[in-house]
Amino acid sequence: MRAKKVDINRWLDRSKRNGERAKRLALLSQLSQVLNSTLDPKEIRRRAMEAATRLMKAEVGSLLLVNEEKHRLYFEVALGERGENLKMISLNLGEGIAGWVAQYGKPLVVNSPEKDCRFFKGVDERTEFKTRNIICVPVRVKEKIIGVLEAINKKGKGKFNQEDLSLLISLADQVAIALDNSRLYQELEEMFFQTAKSLADAIEKRDPHTGGHTQRVTRYSQAISKYLPLTHLEKKWVKITSVLHDIGKIGIEDYILKKPEPLSPKEFEIIKRHSKMGAEIIEHIRPLREIIPGVKYHHEQVDGKGYPDGLKGEDIPILAKIVAVADTYDAMTTDRPYRKAMDKKIAIDELKRCSGTQLDGEVVKAFIHAYQNGEI
Amino acid sequence: MRAKKVDINRWLDRSKRNGERAKRLALLSQLSQVLNSTLDPKEIRRRAMEAATRLMKAEVGSLLLVNEEKHRLYFEVALGERGENLKMISLNLGEGIAGWVAQYGKPLVVNSPEKDCRFFKGVDERTEFKTRNIICVPVRVKEKIIGVLEAINKKGKGKFNQEDLSLLISLADQVAIALDNSRLYQELEEMFFQTAKSLADAIEKRDPHTGGHTQRVTRYSQAISKYLPLTHLEKKWVKITSVLHDIGKIGIEDYILKKPEPLSPKEFEIIKRHSKMGAEIIEHIRPLREIIPGVKYHHEQVDGKGYPDGLKGEDIPILAKIVAVADTYDAMTTDRPYRKAMDKKIAIDELKRCSGTQLDGEVVKAFIHAYQNGEI
Numbered sequence: 049m050r051a052k053k054v055d056i057n058r059w060l061d062r063s064k065r066n067g068e069r070a071k072r073l074a075l076l077s078q079l080s081q082v083l084n085s086t087l088d089p090k091e092i093r094r095r096a097m098e099a100a101t102r103l104m105k106a107e108v109g110s111l112l113l114v115n116e117e118k119h120r121l122y123f124e125v126a127l128g129e130r131g132e133n134l135k136m137i138s139l140n141l142g143e144g145i146a147g148w149v150a151q152y153g154k155p156l157v158v159n160s161p162e163k164d165c166r167f168f169k170g171v172d173e174r175t176e177f178k179t180r181n182i183i184c185v186p187v188r189v190k191e192k193i194i195g196v197l198e199a200i201n202k203k204g205k206g207k208f209n210q211e212d213l214s215l216l217i218s219l220a221d222q223v224a225i226a227l228d229n230s231r232l233y234q235e236l237e238e239m240f241f242q243t244a245k246s247l248a249d250a251i252e253k254r255d256p257h258t259g260g261h262t263q264r265v266t267r268y269s270q271a272i273s274k275y276l277p278l279t280h281l282e283k284k285w286v287k288i289t290s291v292l293h294d295i296g297k298i299g300i301e302d303y304i305l306k307k308p309e310p311l312s313p314k315e316f317e318i319i320k321r322h323s324k325m326g327a328e329i330i331e332h333i334r335p336l337r338e339i340i341p342g343v344k345y346h347h348e349q350v351d352g353k354g355y356p357d358g359l360k361g362e363d364i365p366i367l368a369k370i371v372a373v374a375d376t377y378d379a380m381t382t383d384r385p386y387r388k389a390m391d392k393k394i395a396i397d398e399l400k401r402c403s404g405t406q407l408d409g410e411v412v413k414a415f416i417h418a419y420q421n422g423e424i
Numbered sequence: 425m426r427a428k429k430v431d432i433n434r435w436l437d438r439s440k441r442n443g444e445r446a447k448r449l450a451l452l453s454q455l456s457q458v459l460n461s462t463l464d465p466k467e468i469r470r471r472a473m474e475a476a477t478r479l480m481k482a483e484v485g486s487l488l489l490v491n492e493e494k495h496r497l498y499f500e501v502a503l504g505e506r507g508e509n510l511k512m513i514s515l516n517l518g519e520g521i522a523g524w525v526a527q528y529g530k531p532l533v534v535n536s537p538e539k540d541c542r543f544f545k546g547v548d549e550r551t552e553f554k555t556r557n558i559i560c561v562p563v564r565v566k567e568k569i570i571g572v573l574e575a576i577n578k579k580g581k582g583k584f585n586q587e588d589l590s591l592l593i594s595l596a597d598q599v600a601i602a603l604d605n606s607r608l609y610q611e612l613e614e615m616f617f618q619t620a621k622s623l624a625d626a627i628e629k630r631d632p633h634t635g636g637h638t639q640r641v642t643r644y645s646q647a648i649s650k651y652l653p654l655t656h657l658e659k660k661w662v663k664i665t666s667v668l669h670d671i672g673k674i675g676i677e678d679y680i681l682k683k684p685e686p687l688s689p690k691e692f693e694i695i696k697r698h699s700k701m702g703a704e705i706i707e708h709i710r711p712l713r714e715i716i717p718g719v720k721y722h723h724e725q726v727d728g729k730g731y732p733d734g735l736k737g738e739d740i741p742i743l744a745k746i747v748a749v750a751d752t753y754d755a756m757t758t759d760r761p762y763r764k765a766m767d768k769k770i771a772i773d774e775l776k777r778c779s780g781t782q783l784d785g786e787v788v789k790a791f792i793h794a795y796q797n798g799e800i
Binding site: 056059060062063066067069070073074076077078080081084085087218221222225226228229232233235236237238239240242243244246247248249250251253254295298299301302303329330332333334335336 | 432435436438439442443445446449450452453454456457460461463594597598601602604605608609611612613614615616618619620622623624625626627629630671674675677678679705706708709710711712
């Protein structure tokens with residue numbers, strides 16, 4: 049009977065362990081879904097560290113990323129009570145538990161950090177945090193270590209064990225995949241913006257009067273949109289609209305574009321076609337249909353005296369109103385062949401004066417807000 | 425003692441179940457890593473269905489996607505012995521188990537399909553497959569059902585149970601996330617290509633002699649690259665290079681570009697600057713640095729008589745050699761103000777004649793290959 053009893057206890061124990069393991073694996077699966085359901089790198093990093101904390105039942109979790117140029121590890125994000133203090137700290141590769149893991153690419157459980165010569169007391173000292181135990185694994189993208197994921201202080205009186213280690217390794221693999229997908233997405237987005245920007249610049253260069261105009265209008269528009277109630281996506285459209293707002297000038301002939309003297313009324317009518325022509329080009333780019341109104345109407349005025357359609361007030365789309373303010377300010381504050389650039393302050397007064405007639409009042413307010421905060 | 429015995433058996437049983445469950449959850453975690461480590465939608469679909477088959481220990485797994493316009497479900501991919509036959513079949517929404525799941529968005533286990541009125545015998549009949557049991561769950565992206573994931577015939581004599589269902593639901597959630605990320609990536613890529621293409625078209629339109637030139641050169645270059653040993657990524661660079669190869673013409677003034685008479689030697693020297701000017705524009709687009717040589721050298725000749733640098737043979741990058749052949753063929757087969765378009769066959773003979781002197785022999789061979797297969 050004695051043998052039997054031992055068996056029972058062993059079975060009970062194993063059953064409990066397996067049940068516990070299944071629960072934690074289900075949690076891992078759920079956390080990895082959360083991790084992968086965004087392509088925003090900052091959000092992925094936050095979720096990664098939150099997931100490590102939950103999955104490890106730890107007091108604090110953190111993600112450190114390798115900065116290759118500086119050969120250092122930076123606390124990207126850190127949660128938990130003392131997380132904020134961690135953000136200021138970075139480690140050399142090889143320094144501390146995290147530095148060791150990043151350098152050798154091996155996972156590590158340290159349940160008595162004070163006895164481990166790799167443990168770096170500096171972090172605890174600076175954060176007034178007492179590390180009782182620590183579990184740390186490498187985050188690897190295509191054989192390259194891009195960082196480490198760690199959890200500190202198992203809640204209760206427990207220690208980190210092999211089971212924890214195997215779960216955290218799985219989580220780190222998911223984190224690596226999510227970060228890599230987001231990197232690919234960011235790179236493609238960067239390629240899109242840079243290409244649109246460079247082609248717009250090249251097109252703009254045909255007009256000798258407007259060096260750098262597109263870039264400045266883009267900067268001003270982005271500053272304005274920070275002070276308007278726009279979504280993240282709408283802000284992206286603002287950026288793209290301002291990059292491409294003058295694209296229609298490609299259709300205006302040299303003899304008008306490059307004319308040093310003031311234009312004749314007839315020539316001015318031709319120049320005015322550029323906003324509509326720009327919209328026609330954008331119409332061929334289906335994924336950019338959102339910005340067609342912005343490009344087409346960036347010379348409309350709220351009093352209806354603009355072009356091409358003489359739209360009034362609320363009929364003018366917000367994207368167009370934003371570009372109009374940025375565009376007007378840039379025209380006033382840069383030299384033209386027939387007049388000097390206006391002083392910034394006088395230009396601001398001019399914007400205020402035109403607010404509600406030529407320009408939208410709310411957008412002018414947002415512009416002034418950005419200007420006062422030194423963003424323009 | 426009797427009570428004790430029952431307890432032991434129950435514990436043994438639960439322990440076994442928990443152990444089994446933990447194993448399958450670990451497999452789910454592994455499969456979801458595999459699923460998320462690509463952004464290629466076709467590959468995700470293949471992996472999804474493979475994962476369903478393995479996780480469910482089934483004979484066959486398949487993924488059906490909703491075609492919204494046609495209100496039908498299509499077998500996107502199917503593995504297992506009889507998988508190939510399934511690819512030809514589609515279902516109406518509401519038709520069969522899969523159609524029911526897609527319509528109502530509820531998961532379903534059917535262990536006696538012959539007794540279930542929702543079961544659609546048509547598929548079995550057409551595939552000569554005997555469905556013993558089936559498990560099917562919706563694939564949902566942001567509350568919208570985009571398809572269903574199913575597994576058919578549990579291996580051995582087993583049936584699908586609640587445990588299977590909960591695992592398959594988790595897998596389907598991962599599939600949805602992976603497909604959604606890949607969709608976002610594809611959309612962005614499409615936005616990039618369409619924008620580059622439209623701006624290149626707009627720039628090209630200044631030159632009245634070359635309507636549609638860029639689009640044709642892009643089509644020809646892509647056809648050529650199918651017959652050369654290039655990687656998937658290199659083929660992408662070929663596409664981008666050909667879209668942007670003449671971008672430098674933006675820097676050439678109207679009076680030369682629009683001149684109807686043949687150009688003077690001096691004017692021709694100015695026109696020749698466009699390839700170098702194009703490269704200079706691309707230099708500002710860091711993510712496109714791979715295509716700089718292709719744009720810069722698309723007028724080089726293997727005998728060293730081309731421009732801008734007079735590079736010879738192997739010194740000319742492959743991207744430039746491909747665009748050169750496509751460019752030359754298009755120049756010959758379109759009307760110019762001073763001559764009519766050449767017949768296709770005569771142009772091909774001309775390419776052959778220039779092979780090894782002006783044009784690269786291997787690239788010309790690839791072009792002819794594509795031409796013979798009706799792709800040019």
